[in-house]
Amino acid sequence: MFRSLFRPIKLWLQSEKDAVPLALILLSSPQLPLTTLRELQAKGFYTYLPGYEALLTNPEKALRGLSDKMRRVLEAAVATQRSGRREALEEKLRDVLAELRTALDLADYNVSNMYMVVTTFVSTIAGMVVSTLALMGPGGAMAAIASALFASLFVMGVGVVAYPIEYSLPTPPAKSYLPLLSIIPLYLLLSFLGAPLPLTLSIALGSIFTSVLQFIYVRRQVKELLDTREMVRVASRAVGNPYRSLKGRFIENPEDLLRPTDNGLVQAIRLALFQVLLHGGYELLEKLEDHYSRIVDFILRLRSKTRVFLIYAVIEAVIVSMMYAILVSVKPLLFGAGAEALATLGITSAGLDELEQNMDLILSSVALALSVATSSFREGKPTLLTIYMPVVAVALYASYMTALAFTPSLFR
Known part of the structure; x- marks a missing residue:
């Protein structure tokens, strides 16, 4: 039931992600586009897309459920196949390629600005609101946890909109997440030992190995993008058959190019x-290099610009954790001799007591929200949050404990 419920969403997302890569393949192939697609499907690629006969006989039905961008790519392919003039394909895909350039320019601008806005609301502003609620009575702790979890879900959606899905890095293998299971025994051990904030600390420690694995995975993916660009560049500038220029350095035989890879863009190139x-048309490689180089340059430029996002996340983590620590530390001062006077104003210690009791869960949820935000806007994938989780969780833990220890001395 659930699989059938999410199947249309999965189909739309997959087709949206594959639209530009498939367009680049069709533009670079010397064959007619649907003939190229049929060959690719025969080799096991893009098998979820409608086949040759379905597209020609009833394209409207065949394209149902696909993203608008993929529909336009396949509609252009059908029209070109029927006319028999391959030269018309690039003209019909002009809008898709123009959107590519526009998407790159907008994403470069939007990602940085939206990240700053989102993380500010996730941490600092949410912390101020929760602090106010805690002074008024119970409910602040649950509001903090709920707002952080809601922010995590919200950021996932915003990140997909801001970061073009075609150029996001692939999700790491599921086995790279297995070390996260160590969080459970770590939490039990730290709780048994009476360590403060055992959940936050266990998340920080238990996610380190996964963070390292996925950091290496991301570096490998970026290197694959660069290696593929160099391969296309060498092929496009070769004199005569480009295979002679590629043999030995990049591939041993053309079938090596059919090896599956996690990155859909690299696979398409x-x-x-x-x-x-296989079919000739070496002059088409220049346009392929131009389009692909533009995409890779965008990805590298964006990654360079967003490198500071982790620093921003740490700063936000320090601010919000110190805010909570100061609030908890001044509780004896606020509700000492003047407790009765504050009670007449509707201010009691019940909210701060609740906040202190749930602080571990609050900081853990903030770590989740900030990690999701950073991975969504830097990597284009919220599933890579574990790369940033250890650093953010450590920042929250260390700054909270430090502020908790030193704040009382400021009021003596």
């Missing part, structure tokens, strides 16, 4: 190159 090596 390799498939496009395979089509050229």
